[in-house]
Amino acid sequence: MSQNSLERTENEEKTFLNRNRDTHDDEECSGNNNELAFEDAFELTGQGKFNYVVLLTCGLIMLNVSMESVGMSYVITAAECELELTSEHKGLITAAAFIGIISTSFLWGYLGDRFGRRAVMLPSMLASAVLSITSSFSINVWMLLILRILTGCLVSASSATVYAYLGELHIKSRRASAIAWASAFISFSFIILPALAWIIIPGKWSWSLFGFPIVPWRVFIWSWCVPGIIAACILAWLPESARYLLSAKGPDKALPVLARMYACNKGMGVDNYPVERIITSSTEAKQSSGFVGAVKNLTLMFQAPLLRCVLISNTSMFAVFMLSSGLYMWVPDILNSVMSDTSAEDITICQIIHNKFQAAMNETLEEETGPCHSEVSVKVFPISMGMGVVFAVTYMAIGLLISRIGRKTLYCSIMFVCGLATISAAFVPQAAGATALLILALCSGCAASILAAIAVDVFPTCLRAMAMCVMYMVGRTGAAVGSNILGATLDRHCQLAFTTFGVFISGSVILMVFWPKPEKVRDEMEQRGLSY
Structure with missing residues (x-):
């Protein structure tokens, strides 16, 4: 200088x-x-440089969480014969990470507020990488299921705590845009995962490691652990959140x-x-210590003025994940149905799905012949990558616009448009147009980062990690509910399912009308001795 x-x-x-x-x-x-x-x-x-390193690290953590959560969607078809997977097994395995995340979010939220954000994320990320790699050596469905649930339990530690850590290391004027830019890394998972799957999974090679056969789908699992390992190495250099230290230790x-x-x-x-x-x-900077103190602080989340914030943010996050993640789990299957349809006439995707269901019912009446054969359609990979590009552009646009348009306005606009796109996708009698509307509907997942930026401001430091973890726990519950509802209704009541989802998503924006002014909430909580 x-x-x-x-x-x-x-x-x-x-x-x-x-x-x-x-x-x-x-x-x-x-x-x-x-x-x-x-x-x-x-x-x-x-x-400056410190903030950019924090943003990169948190972005890689979000990328790791996303890849660990949805990566198995690309594995189940390739591993179908080797592990003798049924449709029920596939559903359990794809939901395993969500099960782990949902079941332990509350615990990690408590630990994050009790011992620190970095102190919780760093060891859990390293342990989750070890368990994820170990799951690639599974020899049956139950071993794979248990290891994926345990991996989800550890991934849960950073899935929401990272938002508290990122927000607390940025000044208030840059907090929302920092969360939006880091969240863009989530969209990269929808580009990187299908790209890696396209390169690795279709391969016919195999080799032996200490007598254990290594096939492409096992190596594919190793590949998505890399971002988490890199993030853990950088996080080892970064310090604990200064705001947390002020609140917890002075x-x-x-x-x-x-x-x-x-x-x-x-x-x-x-x-x-x-x-x-x-x-x-x-x-x-005074905070009740120990479990009793944590419970005492937690009760504040269920009292005014935070209770209204908890109800609105949790319900909204449920809606976001119900559509984005719940629908995403079925999009590869829907796209496969659309691409395999040989009908010359223009029909809706719901009709295509119903026709496929009827054909499958007819096949079950015939005797099965021949050995098990699993084939991954490579046509799905470039479309999935295109979806990822759309998500990335949306996230980057959010990063540029969030400070200019406002968080609540931008969130409500995205959710309303995505809700309408969901309804329209079921009724458009043209496959390409319906596919484009489906991709637009999935952009609702980008609204999660805006909702996190809205919510993170109203919760005190001693409650922030807990509040974010609970919010994302409810959100992932919405993903599981949405996925199961679609699984039960797509074949017979497709248009009703899409219409119900669209109306619920669009209608959820009304809740933001009742969101309190952050300044008023902060003033009231600071009067009770809680710091921000």
């Missing part, structure tokens, strides 16, 4: 310190220019993290950080 730029930076910092000193009470500043309130000290760290523990952020962003040493002490009020 040049001498002129160094002097300019120092002058800017002195101006900032003097300006903020004047805004605080004389008693609070006690004449020391190097004492600041936490928010002012946090603002002073700036925006300002003396948070100050070194702020100094490190400042040093990384400014290209200086930590000793150059001009703040020597963080000023706190008498109630700030």
Whole structure:
């Protein structure tokens, strides 16, 4: 850094310190220019390399969670004969990760608020990679199912905690856009997974590892563990959230993290950080400890003013996942039906699905002959990659527009349009148009990041990880419910199922009318001694 730029930076910092000193009470500043309130000290760290590394790391974590959650959708067909999978087995295996995530979200939320965001995510990510790789050596369906559920349990630790960690390491004005940009990595999973599957799964090769036969689908599982391992390595270098440390352990523990952020962003040493002490009020940074304290804090989520936020955010996230993830689990099968249809006339996708169902019913009346043969249609892979590109563009557009349009407006617009697209997809008598509408409907998943950005602001630091984990637990419950509803109704009541989904999704935006002002919620919670 040049001498002129160094002097300019120092002058800017002195101006900032003097300006903020004047805004605080004389008693609070006690004449020391190097004492600041936490928010002012946090603002002073700036925006730079440290924040970009955090964003990249959190993006890779989200990518890892998404790949671990939906990757088995590409495996079940390839492993069908080797593991003797039935339709019921396939349903269980594809839902295994969701089962693990849903069943342990509450526990990880408690641990994240109790011991720290990074302290929970780092070991669980490493352990989930080990279990995921181990699952590739499964010799029967039950071994694979158990290992995938356990993998989901560990993935759950970072699936929602990452939003709290990412939001707490960005200033308020950049928090929403940071969450949106990191969430774009989720869309990359819908490009990377089918691309890897296209390269690996159709292969006819095999080799032996210590006498165990290694076939393409097993290597495919190894490949999607790479982003999580890379993210864990970077996370080992990153510090704990400064906001969490302030809330749980006090300002003396948070100050070194702020100094490190400042040093990384400014290209200086930590000793150059001009703040020597963080000023706190008498109630700030105090948090009840232990399990009893966590339960006491948790009860605040079910009291005004947070209760309304919990009900609205959880119901909305249920709707988002019900459509995006619930429908996505069936899209490859729907696309296979559409591409295999030989009818010359233009009919709806629901009619195509019904015709396939009738043909399958007729085949069951005939005697089965010949050995098991599983074939993965490569036509699905480029379409799935195209879907991923659409999702990526949508996420990036959200990152650019969220600060200009507003979170609530953008969220409601996306959900309303996706709901209408869901209804229309069932009635359009043209396969290409219906497929495009299905892809548009799946873009509702991008609204999850906006909803997270809306919700993360209203929950205090000591409740934030728990609130996000519970919200995503409810969301993934919606995915499981949506997937099962479609599985039970697509063949016989396809148009009714799509219409019901579309109406529910579009109608859910009405809840945002009742979302309280974040400033009012924060003021009331801060009066109770909880910090943000």
